[in-house]
Amino acid sequence: MSVINQNQIGVVGLAVMGANLARNLASRDLQVAVYNRTQSKTEDLEKTWYQDQQDNPSYQGGLYGYQDLESFVMSLQRPRKVMILVKSGNPVDDVIDQLLEYLEPGDIIIDTGNSNWKDTQRRLSQLSEKQIRFVGCGVSGGEEGALRGPSLMPGGDLEAVQEILPYLQKIAARDFQNQACTTYVGSGAAGHFVKMVHNGIEYSIMQGIAEIYDLLKGCGLSTEVIQKHFKDLNSGLLESFLLEITVDILGTKDGDEYLVDKIKDQAKAKGTGGWTVEAGLEFGAYIPSIAESVFARTGSSRNQRFIINRDEIYTHISLNKLTNFEELLHQTLDGVYLASYLQGLDLIALANQEKNWGIDLNEVIRIWQGGCIIRSRYLEKLPQIWNSTDQEFTQKAAMKMLMNGTNTPTPVISSCYNYLQTIQAQYLPTNLTQAQRDYFGAHTYKRVDQEGDFSGGWS
Numbered sequence: 118m119s120v121i122n123q124n125q126i127g128v129v130g131l132a133v134m135g136a137n138l139a140r141n142l143a144s145r146d147l148q149v150a151v152y153n154r155t156q157s158k159t160e161d162l163e164k165t166w167y168q169d170q171q172d173n174p175s176y177q178g179g180l181y182g183y184q185d186l187e188s189f190v191m192s193l194q195r196p197r198k199v200m201i202l203v204k205s206g207n208p209v210d211d212v213i214d215q216l217l218e219y220l221e222p223g224d225i226i227i228d229t230g231n232s233n234w235k236d237t238q239r240r241l242s243q244l245s246e247k248q249i250r251f252v253g254c255g256v257s258g259g260e261e262g263a264l265r266g267p268s269l270m271p272g273g274d275l276e277a278v279q280e281i282l283p284y285l286q287k288i289a290a291r292d293f294q295n296q297a298c299t300t301y302v303g304s305g306a307a308g309h310f311v312k313m314v315h316n317g318i319e320y321s322i323m324q325g326i327a328e329i330y331d332l333l334k335g336c337g338l339s340t341e342v343i344q345k346h347f348k349d350l351n352s353g354l355l356e357s358f359l360l361e362i363t364v365d366i367l368g369t370k371d372g373d374e375y376l377v378d379k380i381k382d383q384a385k386a387k388g389t390g391g392w393t394v395e396a397g398l399e400f401g402a403y404i405p406s407i408a409e410s411v412f413a414r415t416g417s418s419r420n421q422r423f424i425i426n427r428d429e430i431y432t433h434i435s436l437n438k439l440t441n442f443e444e445l446l447h448q449t450l451d452g453v454y455l456a457s458y459l460q461g462l463d464l465i466a467l468a469n470q471e472k473n474w475g476i477d478l479n480e481v482i483r484i485w486q487g488g489c490i491i492r493s494r495y496l497e498k499l500p501q502i503w504n505s506t507d508q509e510f511t512q513k514a515a516m517k518m519l520m521n522g523t524n525t526p527t528p529v530i531s532s533c534y535n536y537l538q539t540i541q542a543q544y545l546p547t548n549l550t551q552a553q554r555d556y557f558g559a560h561t562y563k564r565v566d567q568e569g570d571f572s573g574g575w576s
């Protein structure tokens with residue numbers, strides 16, 4: 118069934134994420150138009166929605182498939198609101214170009230894909246020339262989140278975001294106070310920038326968890342026992358989505374063996390972690406653990422010719438020498454979560470300062486409390502830590518102790534430790550670096566006892 122000028126919102130791109138977002142919108146009593154270039158996807162989604170309605174007779178919304186873009190656009194109430202969820206990069210520009218044939222001034226395009234924030238910035242200015250309002254909206258939560266409640270990070274045109282916010286609030290996850298995990302993140306590319314940094318934090322925490330898993334494996338523990346450790350770790354501030362799925366993963370068998378043991382150890386990435394590192398360099402943010410986590414994935418495709426039996430060279434933690442092993446693990450992972458979050462926030466704060474996006478970091482932390490991949494109880498305490506000036510990072514002792522007990526590679530745990538050490542250091546040895554720079558290149562230095570720039574004085 119089709120309707121004209123009646124659908125409240127449209128979704129273009131019906132791969133799993135787009136299809137699930139559309140179902141989520143329709144399940145919240147909205148009239149949703151859907152379009153996909155390959156028609157069979159539209160038909161499949163209509164069937165799925167029909168089933169959703171059979172299973173949930175209380176649903177009042179509607180989901181209507183269109184076979185051509187023009188009738189899809191014409192079916193929307195004005196100002197039209199079109200969500201696009203296609204592969205980031207050129208496909209987004211292609212869909213926007215096609216939509217421009219039918220959209221009118223004042224209409225709103227919402228890019229809910231994992232777009233690069235620089236593309237979002239460019240699209241914003243290109244579309245504003247055509248009086249089309251553009252929203253770059255980060256979406257986190259994977260397929261399940263898209264269907265049941267993601268964290269939504271919209272940024273860009275303020276009025277446009279205000280117009281779509283009631284819809285986003287309906288479909289978003291809930292924070293710890295039961296408020297919707299969405300907000301106007303900020304102007305320009307703020308939404309996609311914040312989502313990108315979310316992913317950088319995601320990479321770092323994931324690698325940190327993998328390193329703990331490796332340490333436990335190195336102790337000779339069985340997958341069953343390791344799973345039990347992760348179950349225990351998933352508590353207090355560390356109660357989190359990523360630990361929850363780790364427990365599920367470690368409990369999954371494939372025949373008689375654990376599925377995880379059958380998976381090749383070469384980690385892939387779609388790019389958002391790397392973009393975060395680029396942004397860190399661009400805005401001068403200190404994000405070593407995010408960088409290490411990106412390179413840990415690259416490093417996992419290591420050159421096979423160097424490989425030797427790791428049991429011959431890696432020493433392992435000897436469990437019987439550690440009385441408080443569980444507490445050490447907890448503290449170490451706590452340090453990983455904390456350092457990863459702080460690095461991400463720092464990067465957002467620096468970019469925000471330079472770009473004037475108007476991002477409220479407390480709001481960012483709040484909308485990450487539900488639905489997204491990096492959600493954890495830590496986010497309840499994080500604003501207090503972030504805003505304080507006299508934090509003592511007690512996790513460091515445990516991190517050091519665990520690392521001392523082994524020589525397995527722990528790039529993220531080590532860099533989180535170094536990060537916490539560095540940001541607390543009353544002084545660093547970089548006075549010597551400055552001296553060397555000035556010595557060989559007259560690059561100047563600042564003095565602790567006088568204002569201004571100085572050069573020379575070397576004997």
Ligand code: 6PG
Pocket residue numbers: 231256257258259316319385386387388389390489490
């Ligand atoms: C999310 C995720 C998601 C991301 C995947 C895969 O917040 O839902 O961040 O957007 O695409 O996690 O990312 P990689 O392929 O780069 O690991």
